[in-house]
Amino acid sequence: MNAHTKSFQLSRRALLRGGGALTVAFALSAPAGKALAQAVASAAGRALDLKEVDAFLAINADGTVTVFSGKVDFGQGLRIAIPQIAAEELGIPVDKVRFVEGDTALTPDQGRTSGSTGIMRGGMQIRQAAATARKGLIDLASKRLNVPAEGLAIVDGTIRPAAGGPGVTFAELLGGKNFDLKLDPKAPLKNPSNYTLVGKSLKRPDIVAKCTGGHVYMQNFAVPNMLHARVIRPAASGATLRSVDESSVADLPGAKVVRIKDFLAVVADDEWTAIKAARALKSQWSEGTGLPAWNEMAKSLREGPFNGDEVLINKGEAPAALPDGAKTLKATYYWPMQSHASLGPSCAVADVRDDQATVWTASQGTHGNRNTFARFLKLPREKVRMIYLEGSGCYGMNGHEDAAADAAILSRAVGRPVRVQWSREDEHGFDPKGPAQLLDVTGTCDANGNILDWKLEMWIPQTTKGLPNIPLLSPNESGLDNVQGLNAGLLSQNGDPPYSAGRIQVIAHWLKDAPLRPAPLRSPGKPANCFAVEAFCDELAAAAGIDPVEFRLRGLKDPRGIELVKRAAAIMKWQNRASPGSDRNAAVARGRGISYIHYKHTETYVAIGMEVAVERATGNIKVERVVCTHDCGQIINPDGARAQIEGSIVQTLSRVLMEEVKFDRSRVTSNDWSSYPILTFSQLPKIEVELIDRPDEPPLGAGEAACAAVGGALSNAVFDATGVRLRQIPFTPERVKAALSGAPS
Amino acid sequence: MPSYKIRINGSDRVVDSSDPDQPLLYVLRNIGLTAAKFGCGLGQCGACSVLVDGRSERSCVMTIAAAEGRAITTLEGLGSAAKPSAIQLAFINENVPQCGYCTSGMIVSATALLSSNPKPTPAQVNAALDGNLCRCGSHPRVVRAVLAASGQAG
DSSP, rough: HHHHHHHHHHHHHHHHHGGGGGHHHHHHHHHHHHHHHHHTTTTGGGGGOOTTTTTEEEEOOOOOOEEEEOOOSSSSSSHHHHHHHHHHHHHGGGGGGEESSSSSTOOOOOOOOOOTIIIIIIHHHHHHHHHHHHHHHHHHHHHHOOOOOOOOOOOOOOEEEETOOOEEEEHHHHSSOOOOOOTTOOOOOOOOGGOTTTTTTOOTHHHHHHHOOOOOEEEOOOOOTTTEEHHHHHSTTOOOOEEEEGGGGTTTTTHHHHHHHHEEEEEEESHHHHHHHHHHEEEEEEOOSSSOGGGGHHHHHHHEEEEEEEEEEEEEOSSSSTTTOOEEEEEEEEHHHHHOOSSOOOEEEEESSSSOEEEEESOOOOOHHHHHHHHHHHOOGEEEEEEEEOOOSSOOOSSSSHHHHHHHHHHHHHTTTTEEEEEHHHHHSSBBBBBEEEEEEEEEEEETTOOEEEEEEEEEEOOOOTTTTTOOHHHHHTTTTOOOOOOOOOOOOOOOSSSEEEEEEEEEEEEOOOOOOOBBBBBTTTHHHHHHHHHHHHHHHHTTTTOHHHHHHOOOHHHHHHHHHHHHHHHHHHHOSSSSOOOOTEEEEEEEEEEEEEETTTTEEEEEEEEEEEEETTTTTEEEEEOOOOOOESSSSSSHHHHHHHHHHHHHHHOEEEEEEOOOOSBOOOOOOTSSSOOGGGGGOOEEEEOOOTTSOOOOOOOSSSTTTHHHHHHHHHHHHSSSSOEEEOOOOOHHHHHHTTTOO | OOOOEEEETTEEEEOOOOTTTTHHHHHHHHHHOSOOOOOOOSSSSOTTTTETEEEETTTTSHHHHHTTTTTEOOOOHHOOOSSOOOOHHHHHHHOOOOOOTEEEEHHHHHHHHHHSSSSOOHHHHHHHTTSSOSOOHHHHHHHHHHHHHHTOOO
């Protein structure tokens, strides 16, 4: 170890002595915070290397263990799940674990907290680091106690001879010192049958503070000498700023206008003055570059322009001649553009100096953003520190990162720390959007419901290769260096049915662009793809006159999938019969539907069954019951998994029933909760989640797979109830009523 | 600068504001009571809910002038981590929050509900909280917690 690294190690430990949260130090004392920032700003390199145990774990002198996690907790429970994993593997009580998350100076870069990979990837790296650490500690104890490693056992952070006699604690062996150990990918893992922590619903440490007001949210965070800012985004998409009338805010004490090319903001000493200034400021903008007509989005997707077509899957063979009774169907499905619609508008604080920058952000990807911020601030990467603080829930990428860029650019401009708080209109109008998706499916099945031929074509925006980050708004508006491109996540997966088929073809028509800056939105692409796949399979089953559960079980080969569908059907007391049911002309028609996904064909298994009541006179769908069976392999924290699944179901029901971003030819018009309504308590169904734990399988994600199965289950239940197939999201009462009266759905 | 007398969490406070239209939300947050959250500024989402003379009100659209002379209770005033109120404890026991940004407003609105209707039906809970939005989907747990706090099994 060189001196440079050593001094950092000491600093990092000093920061965390006693388990105190670093951010609190910043909140309490700016000079102390600055010193700490300087101490760690130079700490790039070895200590945060993913190949080193020291990057993930520190044994503290007081007997606690600090876990450094690049993956962050934004309400999904990593703050307990990862300590459970680490404590289990190390052999310490979980309350001895301190958890540090998402600070680029302190945590290793484990990639963005996205794609439901927090446990599956991030947690597993930490598990392996902890297993390596345990082996290293046992080796040290073996030397210290002069007992062979095989004869030692760990109990609550103390290593003792299994045969009895004095032991030695982790702190005595290594407290305050480095492991200096390479992470061993083959370090033996604890046998799951001996787990005492993993698999238990231990309480999340933030629950009490969130229920009593003590939790420090990004939106609550402040530093001394900080100005409050509001941004004024272009009046039309792509518009440039023609003029600003600074005199329009002259009567607001302390309010100051900041303009950098097309980036416009106001700053003030207090938040209310900043809000009033943003409202009062008069500015003139050009007309902008225009948007497509929102109600013709599906058509515009088909028209391109395109980067090209790609055959994603082409396997098997269709029969040369169709057997008697075979039926071929064709249908088009559409999923609209949607917003993250975070409950709290985005917020960030930045302190940018000539030679360094500190940014407090609720970003799900602090490490990746460090590069982006260094680029547009023209600072060396190691001089930029991004510190994660939990904000209002985010489900991919809402405005958090844009607000952070706003704050950084404004802080540099005014020479003081700046807090940027977006308005509701900012958040709904300018958060990056889940893109619209259009899908055509053609399928043939025989009289027994076997799929003979399947072709699904999807129209989706293509991710720009090598794009470091979705381009942030204010660096573009202010003309700073900002790599251009688009990334809406892995949109194309699960376009093929998870059932046996003669031939399967999946083709992507890659769009060059998507309006209003696409981004990954929870379970990117899969809610639409699985909706099309599962609803279309239901169409095939109905054409063949086969019960929907029966159809799926005939085509499923994976025993985990089969068990899941069977269990869901059993919970629902599913009656074997073809859809639709017999009361389809009742004033309130009731029905049930099922949907299944093996997420990405390699991850979590989900089956969702739904019972609905459709009111013919109004077109209103009342979802009465949702049953979800869920297999995400080894479960770390059952209650945490359950909360994620419940949330996935409620949020996606909202997306399926109600949500569509609306815009005129220049800007978003669905920019508050009345024009972009989300599901409320009165629409809440009864939700039953059955977890299938597989302790000997690798843990998989629970944060988004269930989202994918919601649309299909609902469309299928409505078809079962009414005989009418809904193929366009959202299923608003107007649209359902029209479909019931024979209009195309 | 004009000043306003407001009773906040049981203490009489005098708050200065040059603007009688300043929303109560910012008055509270400026004195360190940050549980009530800015969600929309339009009275649509309920994240900023506080009790005003026992009723759940939106502090983002209530002016400081309108709050003068009233008794305001925020989440912090209902209980603490060491001594949570019965409703806070029920939310804790049910592990209600995910991000938790809406939770303060949910607990405040639930407190108002149970003070006027100590044994609400699930439908009454849904109706009372319908104006409190949650994006994470914590709704099933909110309902369970409110029913549990009212002494009814969820």
